[in-house]
Amino acid sequence: MRLRWQSLAIPVLAGIVIVFLAWSAGPGLLGSVSSGGGTVTEATVTTPAACSDPNPTETVEFSSGGQTRTGSLDACGHDKNNRVEITVPAQAGAGPVAVHLADVVVGHSDLRRPVGLALLALSCLGGGAYAFLVQRGGRRAPALAS
Structure with missing residues (x-):
């Protein structure tokens, strides 16, 4: 059976x-969306929280x-x-402020989006290669002589 390029058109187009x-x-699928702003500062943990708590919240100064x-x-x-870097929202009012760790704050995505898209493209390429092998047929390699 001859393999035609038309038989691979569907997997290639599906991957694209x-x-x-x-x-x-948008940026929210494979990376974080941009943040509303804030200031990165250093804080001291005053009341730690165990990670086994359902909604752990630590108190910092x-x-x-x-x-x-x-x-x-x-x-x-x-x-x-412990000293941690936090991001304080730009619109922090009076009283306790809800803060986030600086390296996981929304908008700090670094290379997550491009790497995620590259991995997605590679998985589509792998799916296309599998479709090629299925279309090629069940040709088996000759058994090695023992």
Whole structure:
């Protein structure tokens, strides 16, 4: 059975469509969306939280605008008096502030999106190679003589 290029057109087009749809879905699919802003600062954990808690929240103290502020950090596993980098929202009002770790804050995606798209394209390529092998047929390699 001869393999024709038309038999591989569907897997190739499907792979292209999948990568295009993932790219056009926006930055939230494979990486974080951009943040509303904030200031990265160093904080001290005052009340640690165990990671076995259902919704762990640690209490931190940080300096903002020359004042010592208290914030609730959505993290776990730190010891008391550990220093962590946090992102304080630009619109932080009075009282306790909800803060996030600086390296996991929304908008800090680095290479997640391009690497995710590259891996998606490679998986589409792998699917196309599998379709090629299925279309090629069940030719088996000759058995080795013992």
